[in-house]
Amino acid sequence: MMKLLHLFITSSKPVVEILLITTVGFYMALDGVNLLGQDARKFLNNIVFYVFSPSLIGSRLANSVTYESLMQMWFMPVNVLLTFIIGSFLGWIVILITKPPSHLRGLTVGCCAAGNLGNMPLIIVPAVCKEKGGPFGDPENCQKYGVGYVALSMAMGSIYIWTYVYNLMRVLTNSPIETQPSIESSCKVPLISSKEEEDNQKVGRWDKVKRRMVSLSGKVNLRTIFAPSTIAAMIALVVGLITPIRKLIIGNGAPLGVLQDSVTLVGDGAIPAMTLIIGGNLLKGMRSSGMKKSSIVGVLVARYIFLPISGVLIVRGAYKFDLITSEPLYQFVLLLQYAVPPAMNLGTITQLFGAGESECSVILLWTYALASVSLTVWPTFFMWLVA
Numbered sequence: 001m002m003k004l005l006h007l008f009i010t011s012s013k014p015v016v017e018i019l020l021i022t023t024v025g026f027y028m029a030l031d032g033v034n035l036l037g038q039d040a041r042k043f044l045n046n047i048v049f050y051v052f053s054p055s056l057i058g059s060r061l062a063n064s065v066t067y068e069s070l071m072q073m074w075f076m077p078v079n080v081l082l083t084f085i086i087g088s089f090l091g092w093i094v095i096l097i098t099k100p101p102s103h104l105r106g107l108t109v110g111c112c113a114a115g116n117l118g119n120m121p122l123i124i125v126p127a128v129c130k131e132k133g134g135p136f137g138d139p140e141n142c143q144k145y146g147v148g149y150v151a152l153s154m155a156m157g158s159i160y161i162w163t164y165v166y167n168l169m170r171v172l173t174n175s176p177i178e179t180q181p182s183i184e185s186s187c188k189v190p191l192i193s194s195k196e197e198e199d200n201q202k203v204g205r206w207d208k209v210k211r212r213m214v215s216l217s218g219k220v221n222l223r224t225i226f227a228p229s230t231i232a233a234m235i236a237l238v239v240g241l242i243t244p245i246r247k248l249i250i251g252n253g254a255p256l257g258v259l260q261d262s263v264t265l266v267g268d269g270a271i272p273a274m275t276l277i278i279g280g281n282l283l284k285g286m287r288s289s290g291m292k293k294s295s296i297v298g299v300l301v302a303r304y305i306f307l308p309i310s311g312v313l314i315v316r317g318a319y320k321f322d323l324i325t326s327e328p329l330y331q332f333v334l335l336l337q338y339a340v341p342p343a344m345n346l347g348t349i350t351q352l353f354g355a356g357e358s359e360c361s362v363i364l365l366w367t368y369a370l371a372s373v374s375l376t377v378w379p380t381f382f383m384w385l386v387a
Contacts, residue, residue, distance in 0.1 A: 013127065018275055018368055025279020036280040045351040048273045053158070053345070054232035056118070056267030059260060061155045061236035063250055064148035070241065073152055075324045079314070079334050080117060080156040084164055086310050087113035087302065094298035100291065106172035107346070107356040108295055111363050112302045114165045114343040117157030119271045121150045121336055124375065128383075129329075135387035136329045149333040155233040161345050162227035173355055274344045281347060281361035291359040296366055303341065303367060304374040311338025312385070328386040332379075335386070339378040341367040 028036035036044070091112030095105050129142035136142040239245050249256045315334045318324045324331065342364060350356040 106169035
């Protein structure tokens with residue numbers, strides 16, 4: 001009972017921290033304070049998108065991943081992708097059942113698909129590793145390897161969010177996108193025009209498939225594949241995997257170690273800044289949110305019930321077929337990826353779109369408020385399962 005209570009406190013700490021910072025952002029956005037108004041949130045959001053988030057991804061990944069560890073973790077990118085695909089499928093079911101407004105369909109699917117694979121595991125895993133007599137062995141080694149697993153999880157999550165989820169939300173959303181240097185001017189466009197449909201009737205099945213693929217590729221914003229966070233992940237992998245470069249930059253005695261220290265210092269501002277933006281958007285959401293309660297409940301059920309169950313089946317199945325090692329900590333991180341709340345980057349995406357910011361904040365408020373329960377019950381079960 002005492003261990004369960006201690007685990008509850010450990011798991012609840014990162015969630016409580018996020019809720020407290022969200023409250024600060026909410027206060028700063030009040031009309032009487034006006035330190036985080038609409039324009040200020042947009043400017044801060046751009047800083048997060050172009051500076052803070054890439055620095056966070058780059059610093060954590062370069063410091064933790066080596067060639068040997070990457071070879072051992074080959075299944076993790078596959079596992080993260082599966083969380084996004086299964087979440088998208090569950091999100092589509094939520095849409096069919098709850099029928100949210102058309103401009104919120106992309107947000108609904110995005111909240112089900114994209115999990116917080118960065119800062120939540122980054123706090124939870126080291127906290128669990130510190131426990132003496134825990135299921136993951138020596139605390140020092142647990143912390144070392146655990147941070148490496150989470151760093152790769154964070155990097156892959158960022159890549160999938162800015163390639164897969166971003167474009168999925170873009171196609172499903174009706175509202176126009178805010179003009180940004182790397183964002184197109186239209187959020188939703190038909191995948192196939194009426195003229196294309198007429199032409200498709202005159203050609204064979206294979207030609208129809210090719211035309212659909214060409215049409216879809218023309219509508220998807222391929223520039224987001226090279227979003228700042230994705231580029232940062234690629235650079236970090238180069239630094240981490242190439243030994244001479246790694247020795248030059250990473251480590252206490254590295255000649256250019258000041259570069260890593262500087263990037264880490266900047267990256268530490270990503271999570272607080274994103275959370276403040278969510279708090280500021282929440283004020284608008286409480287005043288005029290068009291999100292149905294049924295849609296919010298649907299997202300909660302998808303993320304905290306069906307996704308974790310799917311994760312247990314996939315990870316344990318991968319273990320049975322020898323696709324992953326028997327290391328408990330590695331399996332625990334893989335399972336944890338299915339039980340986290342929605343990614344806070346969704347707030348950044350809706351801010352860039354200029355549609356669904358307030359509704360996104362409302363969903364994130366409820367999902368993070370209930371995450372203290374989910375991130376206590378499921379990790380407890382996961383540790384029992386892998387130990």
